[in-house]
Amino acid sequence: MRATVMHKAHDVRIETIPDAAIQHPADAIIRITRACICGSDLWPYNDLQPNGAPDGRRMGHEAIGIVEAVGAEVHTIRPGQLVIMPFAYSDGTCMFCDEGLNTSCVHGGFFGVGGEAGGAQAEALRIPQADGTLYPLSVGEDDALMPSLLTLSDVMGTGHHAAITARVKPGHKVAVIGDGAVGLCGVIAAKRLGAEQIIIMGRHADRIALAKDFGATDVVSARGDEAVEQIRQLTQGFGVHAVLECVGSEPAIAAALGIVRPGGAIGRVGVPHYGSVDLSGTLFYQNVTIGGGPAPVRAYIDELLPDIMDGRIEPGKVFDRTVRLDEVPDGYRAMNDRESLKVLVRP
């Protein structure tokens, strides 16, 4: 079967690899009907060392697919079902899954990061812990809602996680750092949770337009201290109750710390590419909370799915290009060049 393999920075290839096959009794095999390229895939696209993945890294962690086969210990998932594949697999029964933190499942792991599990930018994929991982859908595989449903495998759930860990409440002033797909879904999530003011920080006209469509009330396109200053001006000098940090860079976390209000919270979902943060100063004296991490998107589907099915939210609008598997390398290039916001893949 064909799959996307990254060998080093800027070297993404579509290769023929062994067919996905059941390895453990809890596995399922899905034929991928929709996948996509994630902003987080751009980190290795820019910095993966040649020796960082001897046989290359199989890419992709977001998908919808049709179940083709299940192992002997798979009891609820059945062949033929259309399913959402969250970016992390999880058994659905351990204490962490029980608490809704599937990304810390004691039998869990992540797709598309070079680990034991493969990648979803492929024709098919083995799904460990199929019963706990996969979420069956009741629509057809080419339903018009497919782009929005696909976002439940990562970006919509991740934006929601940023909003939840930033403790967005009705009436809150919220800032969203990053106008990528996760940031834009963070805008949707903040609005959904009742935020009164939603400030999007970004500088791409098309993304800003989409952010406004999703519910952003203000735009700050400046950077660094100037951005902090502008957000303080927009919030009577106090800063925002909730910061959704959807980038993970050093300037992004610095901005988050600069714009959060006393008693406020930072929900961070951007994979951290910063190191230490000074926790001794205003962060302490102003009772600021820092939370977040990899979003347990599996646990959020129950809550978010009805809003998509009923058309109340349309996160699928973040996709602005659709490619076939062969075109995935160019999809990476397009996203990296900021020519595309988010690329949908139809293998």
Add this chain to the structure above:
Amino acid sequence: MRATVMHKAHDVRIETIPDAAIQHPADAIIRITRACICGSDLWPYNDLQPNGAPDGRRMGHEAIGIVEAVGAEVHTIRPGQLVIMPFAYSDGTCMFCDEGLNTSCVHGGFFGVGGEAGGAQAEALRIPQADGTLYPLSVGEDDALMPSLLTLSDVMGTGHHAAITARVKPGHKVAVIGDGAVGLCGVIAAKRLGAEQIIIMGRHADRIALAKDFGATDVVSARGDEAVEQIRQLTQGFGVHAVLECVGSEPAIAAALGIVRPGGAIGRVGVPHYGSVDLSGTLFYQNVTIGGGPAPVRAYIDELLPDIMDGRIEPGKVFDRTVRLDEVPDGYRAMNDRESLKVLVRP
């Protein structure tokens, strides 16, 4: 009047200073009936530079007293009332006070830190923002509950804040770092909030005994990696849901990070004497939340007072020595030498 003045490390004196007097219309003057020495007073006791406070620093931020006079704009507090004085003053009306974050009051500040407000280890004290700051009591000034009521001015409210920001819930496994008065009150708070397992980290036999009396179920007296290992063993290898970090030292925050469970939270109330913390690793991947800061104890009195009045909690047991004002310098020495846990002052 006489008051406690710290000139430099280990140099605490009882001096005659100008009588406390109304300076602003929102002020009140209280005659101090009970005050105490705080663990946080030991930081300057050990490191205050001679030039750090040209005229000395007036010490003390916890008190109960009788209102002697009020300014023209004080409307609810009246002379003759017995009142709790929280360690921070606050107007009680701004948006932060409204949200229960009195320590970030836009007209607020702190007692006993060398700022505009004086210190409570004194015969009397001027209270800015008297209406918002002071909390009237309905008992006599020598009531047997006085020690416990006095803890509402800081340590009981601070232990509660640690538990709240560490998000202690019924059934939780909790670790309390520090067997000082705040840590011990943290044990009370964790038990009050329904924790199932409460591990006290400390090494003083008398304090450990008190922690057990307050509800601690386990004791870890080791330090560093060994302590982390022991706590993991006590929690099936996963760590605790909630860490109450009641010290503020570098080893304390390191321990907190080492023992918190995926999805868990650290509530920190020890004044940070550490700098940067690496937020890029397991802290992110395990979705750990860090919160806390100066406790808005004023906001917590409503909730905690009934438990003291009805005898359900007895935080006053943290006091193991009572001194007159003249003996305050020796009280500092005794606490610093770990000869006393917490010293009550009867001016």
